[in-house]
Amino acid sequence: MSDPALLPGWAGEPIWDGFRALVSVDAGKVALRSRRGTGMGPAFPEIVAGAAQLPDATALDGVM
Template sequence: MTWTLPEPILTSPVAVPNLPPGAAAEPKWDGYRAQLARCPGGRVLLLRSRQGTDMTAAFPEVREAALAQLPGDTGLDGELVVWEDGRLACERLQQRLARRRGDGALAAAYTWPAHLVVFDLLRLEGTGLTPRLYRERRTALEALFR
């Protein structure tokens, strides 16, 4: 059976970040929303933006890390970020997307390495987790990266 990444749930700005008891939230980093899917055969199937743009080739270091760390048939939701001089540098992500292929992507990965800050586990080794409560998915996400 083939599965696809679900549409991302987008953030909502709030004036005061007070959460009711039992609620959870993630900060908005200065990066690009990204979902990563690793297919059952083991290779990274897709690293896509919230608009559905395939960004896999532009971030070879994220692809290699996923190959090394994630089981097959797994899907993650998060945000791509680049740190530079102790701050998040969104402009470097824009430059990374301009160098999407081959040597340009590799050179950009070396100069401005990206990180995928993962905040949700959508699928784990063939089991869809989106029907489950967020706290259950969060527990499974933390166990995956422990």
């Protein structure tokens, strides 16, 4: 089924099994945010703890 919001020749894939998030480490502080900027750290403390081991000035974008 085609999506009228997509341009001809483009394809899209919905994400039904996870959350899109950005994790960043700045001056030892970890921020986990949704693509709209909502803080997600309290809901995913294990990701925040793991990201604390990343080097400073790191930014990652992905699906979790």
